[in-house]
Amino acid sequence: MGKILRVNMTKLTTKFEDVPAKYRQLGGRGLTSTITFDEVPPTCHPLGPNNKLTFAPGIVTGAGAPSSGRISVGGKSPLTGGIKESNSGGVAPEKMAKLGLKAIIVEGQPKEKGKFYLLKVDKTGAELLPADEFAGKGLYEAYPMMFQKFGGSVGIMACGVAGEKLMSMAGVCVNDPENRPSRYAGRGGLGAVMGSKGLKAIILDEKGSAPVPIANKEVFSAGRKKLLNALLEHAITKPGGTLNTYGTAALINVLNEAGALPTRNFSSGRFEGASKISGETINKVCKERGGVGATGHNCSPGCVIKCSNVYPKKDGSELVSVQEYESVWSLGANCGIDDLDFTGQLIWMCNDYGLDTIEAGVTLGVAMEAGLAKFGDGKKAIKMLDEIGQGTPLGHILGSGAAVTAATYGIVRCPTTKGQGMPAYEPRCIKGIGITYATTPMGADHTAGYTIAPEILGVSGKLDPFKTNKAKVSRGFQDATAFIDSTGHCLFISFAILDIASGMEGMVEECNGILGTKWTTDDVARIGGEIIATERAFNKAAGFTKADDRIPEFMKYEKLPPHNVVFDVTDAELDKVHRGR
Numbered sequence: 370m371g372k373i374l375r376v377n378m379t380k381l382t383t384k385f386e387d388v389p390a391k392y393r394q395l396g397g398r399g400l401t402s403t404i405t406f407d408e409v410p411p412t413c414h415p416l417g418p419n420n421k422l423t424f425a426p427g428i429v430t431g432a433g434a435p436s437s438g439r440i441s442v443g444g445k446s447p448l449t450g451g452i453k454e455s456n457s458g459g460v461a462p463e464k465m466a467k468l469g470l471k472a473i474i475v476e477g478q479p480k481e482k483g484k485f486y487l488l489k490v491d492k493t494g495a496e497l498l499p500a501d502e503f504a505g506k507g508l509y510e511a512y513p514m515m516f517q518k519f520g521g522s523v524g525i526m527a528c529g530v531a532g533e534k535l536m537s538m539a540g541v542c543v544n545d546p547e548n549r550p551s552r553y554a555g556r557g558g559l560g561a562v563m564g565s566k567g568l569k570a571i572i573l574d575e576k577g578s579a580p581v582p583i584a585n586k587e588v589f590s591a592g593r594k595k596l597l598n599a600l601l602e603h604a605i606t607k608p609g610g611t612l613n614t615y616g617t618a619a620l621i622n623v624l625n626e627a628g629a630l631p632t633r634n635f636s637s638g639r640f641e642g643a644s645k646i647s648g649e650t651i652n653k654v655c656k657e658r659g660g661v662g663a664t665g666h667n668c669s670p671g672c673v674i675k676c677s678n679v680y681p682k683k684d685g686s687e688l689v690s691v692q693e694y695e696s697v698w699s700l701g702a703n704c705g706i707d708d709l710d711f712t713g714q715l716i717w718m719c720n721d722y723g724l725d726t727i728e729a730g731v732t733l734g735v736a737m738e739a740g741l742a743k744f745g746d747g748k749k750a751i752k753m754l755d756e757i758g759q760g761t762p763l764g765h766i767l768g769s770g771a772a773v774t775a776a777t778y779g780i781v782r783c784p785t786t787k788g789q790g791m792p793a794y795e796p797r798c799i800k801g802i803g804i805t806y807a808t809t810p811m812g813a814d815h816t817a818g819y820t821i822a823p824e825i826l827g828v829s830g831k832l833d834p835f836k837t838n839k840a841k842v843s844r845g846f847q848d849a850t851a852f853i854d855s856t857g858h859c860l861f862i863s864f865a866i867l868d869i870a871s872g873m874e875g876m877v878e879e880c881n882g883i884l885g886t887k888w889t890t891d892d893v894a895r896i897g898g899e900i901i902a903t904e905r906a907f908n909k910a911a912g913f914t915k916a917d918d919r920i921p922e923f924m925k926y927e928k929l930p931p932h933n934v935v936f937d938v939t940d941a942e943l944d945k946v947h948r949g950r
């Protein structure tokens with residue numbers, strides 16, 4: 370059943386609590402969003418003492434299910450002002466599950482301003498320790514210091530200097546299997562919430578812990594096998610398949626071809642330099658430069674898809690892990706930069722300072738439009754990220770995200786919803802994803818309801834991306850996603866389970882095996898829908914209305930080349946998505 374660890378940063382206390390009955394069948398996003406709803410006053414300041422930051426591994430995390438090493442981080446977002454769940458891979462999620470922790474809830478703030486602590490948890494208990502020696506340092510310096518002190522096999526979740534400086538684009542970092550500070554619960558500024566709590570890092574050492582309890586091993590194993598077979602069979606997820614070979618950046622050429630790759634701050638859907646930053650080029654460079662370069666890398670233990678990579682410098686030494694689609698798009702095409710050595714360096718800097726790469730790239734695009742640099746100027750992009758890391762006045766503006774930067778410089782073309790920067794799919798020519806961006810409680814987020822699957826990739830059927838009547842489609846994807854985010858599986862299993870029915874059954878049976886429930890695949894939408902209803906109820910109490918479920922106005926009148934289309938989904942269609950909740 371596990372425990373909840375409550376950490377009070379005002380009193381500097383830690384306490385293990387029994388899991389209330391209403392939380393027992395929840396995990397990941399379902400749990401972080403329910404705890405946020407239950408315990409956080411919706412109108413509180415996200416960086417004040419009354420917000421809480423909750424960490425929760427998924428329902429099946431740590432039990433040996435394929436591609437299930439994810440953790441959800443939740444709270445009230447300083448970027449959107451609404452509820453936020455952001456999730457990450459890395460090694461810490463599995464360790465937290467093995468320590469028997471259903472959730473860690475961090476509340477309060479230290480009385481002494483600017484003081485930082487570490488939370489160390491092992492099988493003997495939890496304690497808060499001073500973190501003075503690690504605060505103020507880049508994460509590529511701080512992580513090795515922490516491994517030196519606590520051993521090389523611990524899991525570490527930390528905020529970087531951007532989080533310490535309370536910047537709204539700060540994420541929560543998790544080490545990958547080779548201990549790089551490279552995996553992120555990036556979205557929504559939860560790294561700043563961590564910084565506001567004076568919590569520099571959580572160190573998880575699961576050595577000597579009992580295995581994750583499984584209520585019905587037979588049911589779990591049967592489900593695990595079904596899901597595994599689906600992942601090994603589907604063309605996108607199988608070994609040697611699209612994700613394994615080219616990574617998520619395989620989407621660069623696909624979206625560019627569709628005219629839906631946002632370019633130079635969402636002023637075009639096609640980028641002339643797309644092929645230079647594509648997954649195919651990443652794969653080629655990794656082979657040509659050799660050294661540590663590799664595709665097919667896994668970000669967390671037990672992933673069978675392995676979509677990650679290690680990108681080499683010209684001499685074969687490591688530049689960065691990972692050059693993935695959203696990052697090479699945001700810091701590449703969206704800034705007019707067509708050079709993977711620049712995107713690699715920019716991603717490394719985001720990892721070092723503790724930034725969400727999507728928000729960083731969308732903000733740099735807005736800054737370039739404001740004239741702070743020319744589109745395509747990689748060197749100036751590096752300088753701007755440095756301003757954030759150094760915490761200069763300009764850095765604080767940029768570090769507050771795209772919406773604040775646009776407001777500061779009077780930029781009308783501000784690609785955000787609910788204050789969060791848009792990811793790498795143009796809503797004007799892929800209407801379903803625009804409906805998701807507008808209506809998800811999270812702010813613009815492709816992972817909240819990935820209609821790209823049928824609209825562009827032909828997964829789970831084929832839909833015309835230009836058709837606007839997709840409220841039902843977006844709702845279905847949003848509900849299913851909320852469930853998957855609760856299981857602890859990586860969202861990329863969706864490609865296989867949407868096309869192969871036994872894969873979907875397997876995911877549900879794994880959950881039944883762990884929890885002793887009797888869910889069927891029909892429960893996926895029901896449970897996911899309940900989570901979203903909870904999230905919307907929080908946002909409503911925080912002051913959100915249907916006027917917040919909209920796409921930025923410029924997308925309704927500014928035609929996007931090359932298709933010269935606007936976002937023409939009606940408000941009535943948008944309001945249909947969550948009707949009844």
Ligand code: SF4
Pocket residue numbers: 436438458666667668669672673674675676677859860861
């Ligand atoms: S599919 Fe990719 S992102 Fe998902 S868990 Fe595996 S390596 Fe990580």
